[in-house]
Amino acid sequence: MQTQTKLPQAERRKTNGRSLSVEVIIMEPSTSYKAEEQPVVGEVLGSGAAGEDEEKQTQKSDILRGTGQSQIYTATRDTLFSKKITDAESLEFIFGMNHALPVFTLQDRDELVLLFAAAHVGVIYNHTSKSQHMLKGHSHSISSMCVSEDRRWIATADRGPKCMVIIWDSYSGIPAHTLFDCHPNAGVTAVAFSSDTKHLATLGTEEVQRVCIWDWTKESEKPLWFTELNPKYGFQDHIMFRPEDSSQLLSSSESHVLFYSSETRGATEFTSDYSENFSTANMSLSRSVFHWKKPAILIASGGSVVVWYVKEELLTNKNLTKRITRQIDLHCIVTCNTQGHIHFYNEDFCLLAWYTELNLDAILSISFSKEWKKSEQEYSVEPKPLITRYKNKLYHSIHLITQTVLHEEYKPIYAVACHPSQPTVVIGNHGGILKMWDYNTKMITGRKVFKTENQIQCVTFDPTGLYLAVGFGNGAIHILNACTLQSDPEEGLCYTKDSIHLITFSSDSTYLATADAGKAVSVFHLNTKEGSSPQWMCLGRVRSHYKPIKDLLFGVHLDSTQPRLLSLGMDCQLVEYDLEHSDVDKLLILRSEHIEQSGVPTCMTWYPPITTEQFLLTVSDQYKMKLFNSTTMMCRKTLQGPTFGSPIKNIVVLPKSEKADTNSYCLAFITKEKLGLQILPLDGNPYKSNALICHSAGVSAFACSYDGRLIFTAGGSDCAVLSWEINLNVLEGAAALGGKDMVPFYSLLEGGQDGRFYREIEDFFYYCQIHHQGMDLMEERQVSSKIPLSEVPSLMRALGYYPTEQEIEDMLNEVKFSKYAETGKYVTDIDIEEFIKLYVNHRPAFSISSNDVVKAFRVLGSIDSTGQPVLQRQELLELLQVRGERMTEEEVAECFAALLTLNDEAEEEEEGGLSEPKSM
Secondary structure, eight states, X not given: OOOXXXXXXXXXEEETTEEEOEEEEEEOOSXXXXXXXXXXXXXXXXXXXXXXXXXXXXHHHHHHHHXXXXXXXXXXXXXXXXXXXXXXXXXXXXXXXXXXXXXXXXXXXXXXXXXXXXXTEEEEEETTTTEEEEEOOOSSOEEEEEEOTTSOEEEEEEBSTTOEEEEEETTTOOXXXXXXXXXXXXXXXXXXXXXXXXXXXXXXXXXXXXXXXXXXXXXXXSOSEEEEOOGGGOOOXXXXXXXXXXXXXXXXXXXOEEXXXXXXXXXXXXXXXXXXXXXXXXXXXXXXXXXXXXXXXXXXXXXXXEEEEOOGGGGGGTOOOOOEEEEESSSSSEEEOTTSOEEEEOTTOOEEEEEOOOOOOOOOEEEEOTTOOOSGGGOSSXXXXXEEEOSSEEEEEXXXXXXXXXXXXXXXXXXXXXXXXXXXXXXXXXXXXEEEEETTTTEEEEEEEOSSOOOEEXXXXXTTSSEEEEEETTSXXXXXXXXXXXXXXXXXXXXXXXXXXXXXXXXXXXXXXXXXXXXXXXXXXXXXXXXXXXXXXXXXXXXXXXXXXEEEEEEEOTTSSOEEEEEEETTSEEEEEEEEEXXXXXXXXXXXXXXXXXXXXXXXXXXXXXXXXXXXXXXXXXXXXXXXXXXXXXXXXXXXXXXXXXOXXXXXXXXXXXXXXXXXXXXXXEOSSEEEEXXXXXXOOGGGEEEEESOTTOOOEEXXXXXXXXXXXXXXXXXXXXXXXXXXXXXXXXXXXXXXXXXXXXTTSTTGGGSHHHHHHHHHHHHHHHHXXXXXXXXXXXXXXXXXXXXXXXXXXXXXXXXXXXXXXXXHHHHHTTTHHHHXXXXXXXXXXXXXXXHHHHSOSSOOOHHHHHHHHXXXXXXXXXXXXXXXXXXXXXXXXXXXXXXXXXXXXHHHHHHHTOOHHHHHHGGGSOOXXXXX
16 A cells, blocks of 8 residues: 655646656555665675675685585686587577667676677677577566676566566576566566665566565565556656665656655655746656765656755655756766767766767667776776667777677568578568678678668578579569679569568579469579570469468479479468479469368478488478378378477478488477477477477577578567577487387377276277177187278277368378388288377377367357357258268268267157257
C-alpha cells in the first residue's frame, strides 16, 4: 500500500499548445527494505572489489586456484577468452547487435573489451583479438542489461513468460546467480546495480508495474523490497541507484520521474507547472540520472537538462523540496548531440573538454572506459577513452583519435548464403544492403547497396561460386559477379511484382529458378552462344501451385546429367518441370504428385547417397519425414521427425568435412526458433537429434559453410546473424548414451520394454498369427516370430492407431520394398522389432486433443447462434461417403454400430438400410 502527499504549487511548461508534466514522487514500499551491511559477492569470491589492486588479485587467485575453488574465484582478465566450450552446436560469432540496448566497456587497458546484446545472447567482444564470448542462458530476447561500477558483474534480463534475470561474472563468463520468473507473466524492462554491487533493482513490464530490490548475493526467491506503481505515471522504462547510496533510486518514463527512498515512510508528490519560452519538441524524460556528488536529479528534457536539488534533511519529514536552480542547454552531464559532438562538464557545469571534429551521426548511447576514475585530479581538458554508438556504428575514442569498432545496419535479415568453396558468407537485409564476410578473419570483404531495390528476401551462390543471385521484395532479381558484386545486367531481371522468397541454381549453373509470393515458379537459362556474352533468358513463369510454395530444388536425372527442377507447395503438390522441352516464354510441367493427406509439407532435400536407392526427403508440419523414390515418387519410408516445440521449417544435408573424425552424414534443420542436427540415416531414433534456441524471436533463414564446419542463422527482426560451430562427435556421443539396437525405440513406448503396453503388443502380435492361420484350425499351429503384412493394419488399429487407406498402403510398401534394391525380392512378413519401429514412426507425433476435434467441427460444420460449432447428422454421413477416402453405406453402418454399441435387433433393422441411431 502506498501513500502520497501533494506539495504546494504545481508548475507546468506550455509551448504551442503542448504541455509536459514532471512529477517527482517518493514511494513508500509495500514491503520494507533495509540496506543491511552484507558482503558483496565480489568480495566473497575474491573478485576484486573497488580498491583492491591487480597484484593482490593475482596473489589471491593463485592461492584459491591451489585449493580447488570455483572458477569465479580464480578468474582473471585473461580467463574469459582462453577457454573453449564445445557442444554439438557451439555459438562461435555474432554478426549484428540489438540497437535498442546500450553498449558498455569492460576493459580498456591492454585490450578493448565491450559488452552488447544480440537476440537472446549477451556478447562480450574483444575488439583487439576479434573474438567473442557468449552469455547464453535466456530463452527470450534480452530486454535490458547493466554492469557494476568495477565492470566485474553483468546483469541481463529478458521479457516474456518465465522471464529471467541472470548475473554473470565478466571474467569467467559464468552465471553467478539467476532470478527465475521475478516478474511473472511479464518480464523486465530495466535493471540496475547499486554502487556497492550488493543489490539489484528490477523494473517490470506488468500492467501495474513493480519495482523490486534483490539481494542477489543470497539464495532468495523473494525481493527485499518492492512497490507497485500507479499507471498514471506512465510506463517507466529506466531505473538507477543513487551513487554511493543504495537506499535511494529513481525511475523515469517519458512524462514522470519517480524517486524512491528506504529512509521514508510516506510518499510525497508534486507537479511542476510553470511557463518558459523554450521548445518542447521531442521532449523526453526517459533518461534522468542522479548527480554523482550533489543531492540533485538531472532530468533530460528535449535539448535541456533540468536540475532538481533534493534537501536530504527534509526527506525524513516527508517533504521533498524542489528548487530549479538553472536550465542548461545540453542533453546530459556528458552531452551528445545530433551532429555527433560530445561535451564534458564538471559538477558545476563548467566546460572541460569537447569533441567537435568527429564528423559523425547522431549519438544513441555512450559508455566510459572502465579505467576512468571520478576524482578531482581527473577533471582536466585531456579527453578520456569512451565508447559512442551512432545510428549504425560503434566508435572507440581516445585523445581525439576515433576508430570504428562495429558497423552494423539495423534492418531485418532474411537472406544468408555461403560460398561453395571459400570461407565467405553473404548477408542481405531489408535495407537493400548486401555484405560479404570472411568468416575466418571476421572481416568484411565486400559491400553493395542497391539504390533502386530494397528488402532483400533471398540470396544464393551458384555451385561454381561465379554468380550470386539476389531476390527482392518487389519481384526484382539481380545476378551479381560473386567477386566484384556488380550486376549483370545492371538493371536486373524483373518478370513479376510479387516478392521473391526462394531462389536456387542448378548443379551445372546453367539454370536459375525462383519462387514468388504469387505461388508461381520462374526459370532462367544461361545462353552461352559463341561470339556473344552470356545472357540469362527467361523460360517462363508458371503458377504451378494454388497455395504458397514452400521449397524449390534442383537435381539431376539418374539416366542423364540433365538438371531437373521440383517445387513443393502447401497444397501438398510436388511438381516437376520439363526443362528439356521448355523454351523461351514456354515453361512446361512434367508431372504433379499429391504427397500428403492431412499434413502440410514444409521443405525438402535430396537424401545423401547412403542407400542403394536415390530418395527425396520431405518434411511435414505433423513432425513426419518421408522418403520418396526419386524416379517413381513412391513413398518408401515414413519416419518420426524431431519434435522440438514447432515443425521443421527448412533442412539441409551438411557437407562432409575433411577434418571430421566421423563418417556419418548429418542433417541440419531449423524450426520456428531453434537450430537442430539429425544424424543420418534416418530411423526414428530420438537420441540422434538435438536442437537449441538460435533466435528467440524466430529464425528466418540459415546456410552451412562449404566444409560443413559452420552454420549461419538469420534472425529476421532481431537484425543479427549467428555463426554456429558444429561438432558431430558430441552429437554421436549423445546418441550412443541413448542405447543401441532397439533400446531407443522401446523408450518411446509407454512404460518401456517392461511396461504393460509392450506386453499388449506381444499378445496382439501372436494373436495375429492365430487369426491368420484360422481361428478354428484343429491342426498343430506353426508358431513363428513374424506375422504376414496383411495383419499389420489390424494390429495397428488394435493398438489405438487408425491409419487411412493411403497410410496403410505406404506402410505395406515400406516393408515390402525394404530389401528389393539389394535382393530383388519382396518382403512379405515382419517381426515384432520391425513392427515396433513401424508403429512408433507412423503413429501421430501427438495424440488427438479435444481442441483438434472442435477445430474439425468448425471446418466441416457451421456455427450456431450460441457460437458453438455444429455438424448436422446428414452432413456428417454425406461427408463420410463423398469426401476423401469414401466409405460405403455398409461401412458407415458397421462403424456406427461398433461405436454406439447397438444391439442385435438394431443391427438387423439396419440390414435393410441405414437407419438413424438411437443415440444420435
